[in-house]
Structures are given as structure tokens and as C-alpha cells.
Amino acid sequence: MTEIKDVADWWATAVSRVEPGVIELRGRPIQELIGTASFVSVIWLLLRGQPPTPAQERLLEAALVASVDHGPHAPSIAAARIAATCGVGLNNAVATGVNLLGDTHGGAGQQCVELLEEVRRRAAGGADLDAAAAGAVAAWRAHTRYVPGFGHRFHPVDPRQEPLLSLVDGAVAEGTVDGDFLRAGRAVEAVLNRGRSRRIPMNIDGCTAIIYAELGFPAPLARGLFVLGRTVGILAHAWEETGQGRRNKGPMPPAILPTYLT
Amino acid sequence: MTEIKDVADWWATAVSRVEPGVIELRGRPIQELIGTASFVSVIWLLLRGQPPTPAQERLLEAALVASVDHGPHAPSIAAARIAATCGVGLNNAVATGVNLLGDTHGGAGQQCVELLEEVRRRAAGGADLDAAAAGAVAAWRAHTRYVPGFGHRFHPVDPRQEPLLSLVDGAVAEGTVDGDFLRAGRAVEAVLNRGRSRRIPMNIDGCTAIIYAELGFPAPLARGLFVLGRTVGILAHAWEETGQGRRNKGPMPPAILPTYLT
Amino acid sequence: MTEIKDVADWWATAVSRVEPGVIELRGRPIQELIGTASFVSVIWLLLRGQPPTPAQERLLEAALVASVDHGPHAPSIAAARIAATCGVGLNNAVATGVNLLGDTHGGAGQQCVELLEEVRRRAAGGADLDAAAAGAVAAWRAHTRYVPGFGHRFHPVDPRQEPLLSLVDGAVAEGTVDGDFLRAGRAVEAVLNRGRSRRIPMNIDGCTAIIYAELGFPAPLARGLFVLGRTVGILAHAWEETGQGRRNKGPMPPAILPTYLT
């Protein structure tokens, strides 16, 4: 009966199988994972279907660690802290933060992967890498002045860049990844900084986009993995705010509200 | 000037310090964490202020791994998959799932920690552990028929219980944790199953509540850590659904809708 | 077959019936409502099952109008405006605001209805209204120092109180409502202000709680109706913020960030 098939298909999934007494994640019994598989390898397993190699896992782990927090002024963290003072559950406060990791916030990594894929397409079409990067940047700037993955309003040098790119360099040397996206990213950085005195650095979205793309994750998962990493900081901040005991916290302190209001 | 102090205090945090060129997590420069600290140890660091010992980290890792997914019929996963078909960002779909991990869903671990704390208070007051557990369960049941952390509509035996509790047993033997919450949990399980033929097993919320409480996390973080773990499954399901290409997916397939509607 | 019945029951609803070519709201064809029924009467219809009388509708309308906005420093509005700068849809920004209308923010009206119901129970038990109010307030304060529906950190007199309570007075005079909850609310206000020089006024949550309770809405819908009203302000603010063109807006302006960070 086609109906039965349709019903079964409606919620069909390859991620997990759950039956009485049985929980399998991507075909592996959960009791074989608990205590033996690392959290990061299970993240990879669920998203990719197979576990990572140790070298792949190290790269993913570094990118996740680098993403956990950037202080309480990031809109996602600020909103989660505000939420934590409004009488909602800790899960609701975390969801509030995650919900804000949109196209211009947590989505920059996804766009950066798309940009780097465009550089690679142009280079595969015969352009040299520098010309490919220049062309991809120009195409991007025709739509918006923001080049995703580059520039920071805050950090002249982002302290996360050097350790992350060093790890990718090492992974290229060991043959873990190809290095095509790393080279594409550096070509974009060179294009952006040609003839400038004030440097436009590669930022956290750019560095992690390179890692995720080198590891074979499709562009939307660059956002998804950033969400996973940042959820840690969102939770830590929401929890800390809970302990500070404010009620219905506004964005600015009462001390400067009179100035504001008049 | 007190005003300046108030302004500074409004968003004061001990979680992270961000200044131009500087990102510190709990006082540690992020560049020293990237590539050396594991993701799980950074989760602990942000929530607790200090890194875990390796033995503590292993327990936390096991609890997170055990929590990642329980199939597409869990309300949080189902809602995230539905969201993924509505033309919202992957972050919005994940937030939808996280938002649903409320008091009766992801919050059961938090309540179970509270129950186990109550058992311990009663035992510290001089009652033997069995009487303390019986008293705490009776007090709980005066308010609701659900005892958090115990029973499952689905699994007669939860495959996650044995490996998780084995790890706690090992940690007690090694002196990593005291074992007080483990004993309290087993006492509650014994009380619940006295004279019953159909067993009420300890469930995932109960097992992880024991781990989180043994590790010193306050009750609300049992919910918070469950949220972190389950976010992995929510992301994996939302992403898989995206690839299946449905638009505005309803909860039941069209094939059984006519039956439903008439 | 019981299974078919179970399937049909799973999503059964009395709110609406939708079949090919048919949409009924609470049994009324939608084409008979469009152009004839007011928006407020349809809100009532969906929540209550029957349309309101014109006098009931006027009271509900006034309470909704009074709730639409209280400026950008209310946490729900602030979070929605922050969300609007993060590259998410307007619906996601509105959802962010609505999500924050929790127990201490939009939930105060619900708690105030519960408080007034407690006053009425005590008065029905034979206590005079003043003693009933004093008892209910004392019982409430045993748990928290906040008495829901009373007091405002901002307004010595809330400009919404007088017009709202005047309408309830008129509705009592006309026999639209009984006035029991109005009297209970005024008794609570009298108890709170006895012997005080600085007045604790009834606030918007208190005034609208009286209206919703007089109209027969159960306590949780006092929160639900506040959500409906405030959604208008959340939308207006999120939309205005969109037009101001900020990206990833933090809670405090960059001009005072240096002061804050050092």
C-alpha cells in the first residue's frame, strides 16, 4: 500500500533509529559510543554519516573551540542574557541567542564558504588564483560592501586567526586536507589588502569557513557548526546572568536612561 | 562617579574579556586554547571558571554523547525539522528545537537533580537512604505523577543506562566523584520498582542528572547541558530535512490527511 | 478501528475546520467573517468559541490597545530590535520579542489574575474583602517580594490606569461585567499602600488582568492576550530598526564601549 509507505517516509531519517530498547546513531548502537567516542567525533558522525579521522577531528575541534564566545556585546549573547532575566527557561534563553545567528551574524561563515567556492570555480575555469579571487570579490561587492569572512570592527588582528590557520597549514602538510580553500582564502585576503595602509584581516568567520570547507562540509553547515560552537558561550552567559538576579533587564543601565530619555 | 561604574557593571561578565586584539575565556587567551583544549573541556571551562580534570572531562563527554539524539519524534527534533521546511535559516530551525526543551522535555534532568538533592537532604537529616528516597518520591508525587528521570514510554530498558552508570561506578572507584548522587538515584529506582512486575527504569534524564550532579553542576545546568548535547541532533535533523526538499511540511503526511479531515 | 480514531484525534481541534474549499473558524465560514467581523471579535471568537457582545468587545479592545508598546527599553522590544539587525526574517525578529514575554515580563498579568482569584476565594470563604486582600498579599509575599500587577520602576502614575479602570467602572454600571475582580484589585492596591508615603500604583498588568478576569478569560490567557497586544509594538519596532540599517547591533553604543571595556 502506497499510503503506508508515504506515512513511513514522512519522518524517515538516516540520522538515528529508535525502537524499543534500541538507539542507533548513523547505524551505530549508542551504547558503543558512550564512553568511547568523543563529543566532537559524534558531531561529525551525525552530520556526515561516518566518523572522522583523528586529524579531521582535531581541525573540527579547533574551529568549534575558537567559536564559543566573543563577549556580551555580540547580539546573540546580549539577547540571550536579556532573555534570562524575563522569567523564561534556560533553554528559551539559549534559543533566543541561537535564533539571532542569522545571515549577517552567524551566517557569515556560510557566505564565506560560498565566496571561496566561487574563487575555486573561477580558478578551475583557468584564471590564476589571484585573478579568480579578484573576480569573486568584485562580483560579491556588486551586491554588498561586506565581504564575508574578512574585516572586524574591533580587532586590528584577530587572535584566533594565527592558531587556526597554522593548524590548517599543518593539516595540508600532513595531507589531511587539500589546501585549496586555504589558498583561496589567502588570495582573497591579498586582494582586499592590496594598496591599503589599514589592514582588512581575515576574521573568525573566514578562518573557520576555510576549515569547514577543507573538511568537506557544505556551506550551510559552516553556519550550523558556528551555531553549535557559539551555543556554549550563549549558555554560559545566560547562566551567569541568571545568577546576577536582574529582572527584565533593558539593554542600557538605568544610570544613563535619564540622559537618553530627555 | 557611580554612574560610570553602573554602566560598566550592566554588561559585566567573568566569562570572557574582549578588547582590541584580545579574547580571553575565563582569563585564558583564546589562542592558547585553540588546538590544545578539547571542546568539552572548554564547555566546562566556560560554565565553571576552571578547566576539568581528564577524569571529569570523560564523564561530561559521555553524558553529552548520550544526549545528542532520540529520533525525529521527539518534539524538539520534529519542530526543528518542520521549521527547516518553512524558509527560515538553519539557525532559526535549530533555535526552534532548543526552544522546546522545556520543563517536561529537556528540563527533566534539572528536576531529577532537584529530586536527588532532596533525597540527600533527607539522608543528611538522619534518615537511611531508602527512607530518604521513599520520602522524597512521596513528596514529589504529591504534586505530579511523573517522577523526573525515571520511566520511559518507549524503552523497557534504555540502552544508555548501563554504559553511563558503569562510567559513574568507575569514577567513584577512582575517587573522581563521591557517588552520593548515584546512590540516591539507585535508591529512588528501588523505591519506584518495589513490588512491581513491569519495571520503571532510570532514563537518560536520570542517568545524566546523576553525572551532572556528581560533577558539581547546579540543577539548572543539567537542563543547560542537555540542551548543548541535543543541539547536535537538532542540527543534524534540520540539515537532513533541508536536503529532502519539502516545503511547509505538516506533521502528518498528506496520505492520511483525508482520513483525518473527514 | 480504534487506530483510525486515534490518528484523527491526534490533531483534532475545535478552533477551525479546513477541507478543500472550506475554512470554518469555530463553526463559522470564514467568508462570512471577512468584511463583517472585527479583528478583536475574531480574537475573542477563536479563544472562546462564541463571538463577544459589543460591550465585551470594547473592553477587550481597550486592553489590547493599552498593551501595544512601552518603548525600546522593554526587554522584548530591545531583543526584537537587536534581532532585526542580524540578518533574520521579520518573523524571526518578532518571535524573538514574543519569546521573552515570560513569567516576569508578559506573565505578570497571568499571575495578577491568580492573585485576584485568591482574593476572591478568601472573600467567598467569609473574609471581608480587605482582609481577603491582605491575606492574599501576605501569602504571595511569602514567596516573592514582587506583587504582580502593582508597582512600576518608572511611572509614579501609569497613564494607562485611569482610562482602563474607568472603562471597567462603566462596564460594571451597565452590567457587562460583575466588578468582583475590579473590587479585588482595588482592595489589593489599598492594602499595598496603607501607611506608605510613596505610592505603589496598579500597573498595566494589574489593570488588564482585571479586564481579562472580568471578561471570563482564564489566567494563562491574560499572558496570551498581552502577547497579542505587545506583538504590535514588537513588529513596529523591529520594522523601524530594519529601516535604520544597523548590522549586528550591540546593546550599548560603541561610543561608551571603551569606557565599558576597560
Add this chain to the structure above:
Amino acid sequence: MTEIKDVADWWATAVSRVEPGVIELRGRPIQELIGTASFVSVIWLLLRGQPPTPAQERLLEAALVASVDHGPHAPSIAAARIAATCGVGLNNAVATGVNLLGDTHGGAGQQCVELLEEVRRRAAGGADLDAAAAGAVAAWRAHTRYVPGFGHRFHPVDPRQEPLLSLVDGAVAEGTVDGDFLRAGRAVEAVLNRGRSRRIPMNIDGCTAIIYAELGFPAPLARGLFVLGRTVGILAHAWEETGQGRRNKGPMPPAILPTYLT
């Protein structure tokens, strides 16, 4: 001092002014609106800055009424009902539904306004209306096979179409609106149905898009106003589900789960 100005500007708004004892909405004291202004006129006031004429208000009211609900299988309603069983606040359940009104769900009206604006641009450029509609539809279909505002998987004739378009016809006859978007919408419908036996009807998104555009609302507010209307149904369904007492409701009933799982 520019800093003070920057601080004041950061949360500046024309929507409302709140000072001790004062609440103004778009410059009007709230006490003058309560009891005199209708809820729909205040919605217009907050979004547009000025109140509507009675004829404008009637059109907006009809569009809002038409949008309130389309049954529990709409993803936003389904997710809100699932949320209501998970131990979260009613506001969190409503937010869950609102969050799902994304590009392909509640956003179709916004896209339809954009399509109709494109028809008008082409017609203003000298094309006759039929050619302009054909060109706009062809341009749209180059990107996606879905033409927003037209077609319904469910209703061969949508019962909301006739009463809504009749009201617009009347408003054109009275001079309330120009009718340009109405004519553009009908031209698109004619293009889509040329030579077809099975009709593609204008749907609720199309009809309300025409109304919102005729009334001068920019395209994103077609989504925003749909959100406002549908919030009523989301609330009514979430509240009804709360009363049915399920816990952690899955999308399909247990009765058909065994069939599904094997």
C-alpha cells in the same frame, strides 16, 4: 558632546516616547487612545505614523481577519501546539509558531507584493498589463517554480478570495485605493491560467498582498501583517492544546508509530 548624542541615538525611536508618567504612541498620549481608538487603527498608527481613514481601516481589518488561521496542519500552528506540550510558557509556544512564518510560509505575501511591484514597473515602462504580467511571471519562474500568492495544494477555490477581492473592488470604486495592484494581481492570475484546465487560483497570500500593497505598505510588512493576523490562530491553538493535557507530543500519534518504525 557627540558621545551623548550617540548614546541617545542608539535606541532612538519614533514609535513611542516613554517618560515618567508619559506614554505616547507616535506622538499621541496613550490615554487618548484607550477606549477610543480601535486595535486595528492602532496597528496602522504604529506602523505608519498616522491613523488610517475608516475606509483604509476596513480593508486592513478584513485582511487580518482572513489570515488568523488555516488549521493545525500548517507548520506554524503544528509547531506551536507541539511546543505547548513541552513545559514552556504560552509566550514561548506562540513564539515557536511565529518563528516558522518564514520565506515559504508567512513570507509568500511579501514576495507576492514584490512580484506585483515588478508587474507595475514593467507596465509603467510601456508594456501593456498582460505583457507586463507575463514578463514578471517568466522572470520569477526563472528562479523558482512557485509563483507567490497563487496556487494552493488544498483548495481548488479559496473561500477567502471572493470576499477579499470584493472589498478591494469596492475600495477602488470609492476611491480609497487606486486599484493598480488589484489589476496587476488579476493580470498575473490570467497569465497563470491561460490554456489550463485545472485552475491555479489566487490564494490568501495573493489576496492580502494586493490589499497591503494597495494600502501603501512596503513588501516586508505584508509578511509582518500576516504574522500579526496568524498570531491569533497560533495562540488559540496553543491554548487549546494546553487544555488537552498531552506531554511531549510527537508529530504522529503512537497508534501509527509501530507501522512507521519498522
